[in-house]
Amino acid sequence: MTDDGRSWGATRSWVEKQLRPAERVEDVVRLRGGWTSEMRRLGIRGPGGRRSLVLRSFVKPFYVRHAEGLLTREASVQRLLDATGVPAARLVAVDATAEHCDHPSLLMTQLPGTVRLTDEGSDRRAELLARQLLGIHRVRVSEETRPRTYEAWTGPERVTVPPATGRPELWRRAVDVIRRDPPDCRPRFLHRDFHPGNVLFDGAGDDPRVSGVVDWVETSWGPADLDVAHCSTALALLHGVPAGMSFADRYTQAGGSLAEDRAAHLYWRLLDALAFAPDAEKVAVPWRELGRTDLTPTVLAGRLEAYVQALLDRYA
Template sequence: MRKLTVWTTDGFSRNLVLRTYTNPAGLLHAEDWLSRESTALTMLSGSGVPTPELVAVDPTAAHCEYPSLLMTHLPGWTVLTDEGVDERVPLLALQLVEIHAAPAHIRPREYQVLTTADTVKVPAQADATVWAAAIDVLRRPVTTYDGRVLHRDFQPGNVLFDVSQNGAHRITGVVDWAGASWGPTDVDVAHCSTNLALLHGPQWGSRFASTYEEAGGILAESSRARQYWRVRDALACSEEVQLWAAPWREAGRIDLTPCLVEDRLEAYISLLMNAHGQ
C-alpha cells in the first residue's frame, strides 16, 4: 500500500492510494481480490458509506508491472487503544448497520468460510471440554438467511477515525474491501466481535453484537444460529492466533503478546459457550 501525491503542472495536488500485489501468495488471489474491491467501491459510491473512490484498476497486470488498484486517499487513522473503546464501539456498530443496508446494485460473490472442525487448533492449555463443545458447533448445518452486502473483514484495523481535541471520535473511512461478499449479517458481526475480544477483552466481543442490534442491525432470529457464527469466527482465529496480533503490535499495541491474545481467545470462546448453556 502506497500513498501517492500527484502534482499537475498548474500546482494542483491530489492524494491517492495504490494497492499492489507483489508477493507470490498475494498474486494467487490478486485478480479476485482486486475485482471484489473495485466492484464494492463502485457499488458503494454515493451510498453514504465512507469508502475510497475507485480511480483505476488492473487486476491482471495487463498495464502495470503487478496487479494494482488506484483509489482516493481518505483522512483519519486507525485507533486501537483501550482508551475510548466505549465510544468507538457504538460508532463501529452503526457503521456496520449502514454497510449492511447498502443497496446491492452489483451483488458481490457469495461469502466463503474455510474453517472446519478438523482445522481448528486447540491451545495446549485450553479447557478441552469447552473447546470440544465449540468444535461441535461447526458441525451444525448452516441456517437459512437473508443476504446482505458484507465487508468480510470489518474490524478496527480497517476503520479510520478522526479524533477531535476534546476526544470525540468520528468515522472518516472504511477501507480494505478485497473480501467484499454477500451473506448473513452475522458473519461481519461475528468477525468484528472476535477482533474486539482480542483487542480489548472478551466482554467487548459480546457487547458489540448487542450494540449492533441497538443500532438497528438485524441478526439471525435464533440464539443457536447466532452462536454458530460467533463460535465459527472465533475458532477460525485459532488457526493463526500467534500471528493475529502482529499488525496490532506494529501499530503500538505491544501489550498484545501472543500469550495474552491466546488467553483472550480462550476466554471469549468460553464466554460464547457458557452464554448458550453449554
C-alpha cells in the same frame, strides 16, 4: 526500487498514466498495518495543487495467485459504494493481473483519518463501529451488483487448537457447534472483514467519527451475524472479552437485526472466532505495527480461549 528492495518501476509508470494532465508522483510513503498487501500513499503534485492517492499491491505469493478475484471485487465494490453514504475510497484504476504493473495493484483516493486501536476511547468507537456496520448492511444491490456468497474461513477439520491449552474439552465443544450445516439466514451486503483495523476515524479522541472504511476485497453476500461476529472477535482480542461480547448488543441497539435463534447466532460467532485459533497471530502482526506491542501470542491466545468460553456460556 522501493525501500523494501522490490522494484516498482512498471507500477509507477502505470500510476503516472492514470493521473491528470501535468501531474506527477512527488513522494511515496509506505503505510503500516497491512497484512494481505503492501499499501503506499502517493503524494501527487500538479497544476491544481497537491493531492494524495493510495496504491494497494499484492506481493505475497498466495495473494498474487488470488489477486484477480480480490482486486476485481474491490474495484466493483468501490464503484457501487460511490453512490451510497458509506465512506469508502473511490476507484482510480485497477490492474488486477499485473498486465502493466510489477504486482497486481489497485489505485484509489485517500480517505481522511487514521486507524485507532488504543483501549482508551474504545467503548465510544465500538458504538460508532456498530452504526457504521449497520449502514453497510443496508446497502441495496441488484442481481447484477450482488457480491459473491460468503466463504467460511475455517471448518471443523481445519481448526487449530492452541497446543498449550489447559481446556481441550472447551475447544472440542466449540468445534462441535460448527459441525452442523450453516443456519438459514436472511442474506445482506457484507463487508466480510469489518474490524477496527479497517476503519478510519478522525476528530478528537473524546469525539471521534468514522471517516472511512477500507479493504473491500472480501465483500460478500450473507448473514449480518457473520460481520458482527468478525468485529466482535477482533474487539475481544484488542480490548478484552467484554468488548467482544457487547458488540452484538451495540449492533442491535443501533437498529440491526441478528438471528433470533441463539444456536444459529452461536454458530456464526464461533465460525469466526475459531478461524483465529490458535493465537490470532495473523491480526497481531499489523496491530503491533500500529503500536499494540502488548498483544503477544500468549495474551491473544488467552483472550481467544476466554472469548470462546464466554460465547458458549451466553448462547449455548
